[in-house]
Amino acid sequence: MSQAPVNDGTGPAADPLVVLNKVNKHFGALHVLQDIDLSIARGEVVVVIGPSGSGKSTLCRTINRLETTDSGTITIDGRPLPQEGRELARLRADVGMVFQSFNLFAHKTVLANVTLGQTKVRKKDRATAEATARTLLDRVGVGAQADKYPAQLSGGQQQRVAIARALAMDPKVMLFDEPTSALDPEMINEVLEVMQQLARDGMTMVVVTHEMGFARSAADRVVFMADGRIVEEAVPDRFFSNPRSDRAKDFLSKILHH
Ligand SMILES: Nc1ncnc2c1ncn2[C@@H]1O[C@H](COP(=O)(O)OP(=O)(O)OP(=O)(O)O)[C@@H](O)[C@H]1O
Numbered sequence: 322m323s324q325a326p327v328n329d330g331t332g333p334a335a336d337p338l339v340v341l342n343k344v345n346k347h348f349g350a351l352h353v354l355q356d357i358d359l360s361i362a363r364g365e366v367v368v369v370i371g372p373s374g375s376g377k378s379t380l381c382r383t384i385n386r387l388e389t390t391d392s393g394t395i396t397i398d399g400r401p402l403p404q405e406g407r408e409l410a411r412l413r414a415d416v417g418m419v420f421q422s423f424n425l426f427a428h429k430t431v432l433a434n435v436t437l438g439q440t441k442v443r444k445k446d447r448a449t450a451e452a453t454a455r456t457l458l459d460r461v462g463v464g465a466q467a468d469k470y471p472a473q474l475s476g477g478q479q480q481r482v483a484i485a486r487a488l489a490m491d492p493k494v495m496l497f498d499e500p501t502s503a504l505d506p507e508m509i510n511e512v513l514e515v516m517q518q519l520a521r522d523g524m525t526m527v528v529v530t531h532e533m534g535f536a537r538s539a540a541d542r543v544v545f546m547a548d549g550r551i552v553e554e555a556v557p558d559r560f561f562s563n564p565r566s567d568r569a570k571d572f573l574s575k576i577l578h579h
C-alpha cells in the first residue's frame with residue numbers, strides 16, 4: 322500500500338538546489354528506493370535518519386550518481402544529472418561526498434589529497450590549488466598536518482581532511498553518509514563541529530547520521546526513511562518531540578532510550 326509521507330517540514334523548497342522527483346531504484350528484487358520525492362533548498366541542512374537497510378546510503382549515492390536509478394529524475398541547480406561522460410564528472414564535482422570510511426589516497430600527503438581534484442577536475446594551477454588546500458585544512462583544524470600521510474593522522478583528523486578535500490571542489494551541496502560512525506567517541510565532536518560550522522556558513526547539506534544532537538541543533542529538516550520510502554519529514558523539534566508515524570515512533574524509542 323502506498324502511503325503519502327507525513328510532511329510537516331518547511332513545505333516545498335523555496336529555492337530548490339537538489340530535486341528528486343519520483344526516484345525509483347531496485348537491487349534485483351529489492352525495491353530500495355520507492356517513489357522518492359525530495360526537494361532541498363539552497364542553504365538547507367537535511368538530516369536523513371532511519372533503520373539499517375532503509376536506503377539512506379543508496380539515496381546519497383544516487384544524488385551524485387555513484388548509483389544509477391531506474392526511473393524518476395534528479396536535478397541539481399536546475400540541471401538533470403547526466404548519464405555519463407565529462408558532463409557527469411563536472412556535475413559530480415558539484416556534489417561533495419564524505420563517507421563513513423575516510424577514502425583518502427594513502428600514498429599521497431594530506432596536502433596532495435586536497436589538491437588533486439582541484440587540478441584534475443577543476444583545472445586550477447598547482448599553486449592556486451595548494452593555497453586553497455591550505456586555507457581549507459586550516460579551516461577544519463588540520464593545517465599543521467598538511468605534509469603528513471593519512472595513516473599518520475587520527476580518524477577524526479582524517480575525516481576532517483576528507484571534508485576539506487570535498488570542499489576544495491567548491492561543491493554546491495555536500496553529502497555526508499555517517500561521517501562519524503567509524504570514529505572513536507572522543508573524535509566525533511571535532512568532526513561534528515566542523516559540520517556545524519559549515520551549516521552555519523550556509524552550505525547546503527544532506528547528512529545521514531545517528532547523531533541526534535547534531536540533527537537537533539544543525540538540521541533544518543529531518544527526513545525519516547523506512548523500507549525505501551520517505552515515511553515522515555519535519556523540523557527537528559517537531560520530529561523528535563512528536564513523531565507522527567508508527568515507524569518513526571518505534572525507531573526513536575529504540576535509539577533514544579539507550
Ligand atoms: N550494491 C548493492 N547490491 C545489492 N543490494 C544492495 C546494494 N547496496 C545496498 N543494497 C541493499 O539495499 C538496501 C538499502 O541499503 P542502504 O545501504 O542504502 O541502507 P542504509 O539505510 O544506508 O543502511 P545502514 O543504516 O545500515 O547504512 C539494503 O537491504 C542493502 O542490503
Ligand SMILES: [Mg+2]
Nearest residue numbers: 377378379498
Ligand atoms: Mg548506510
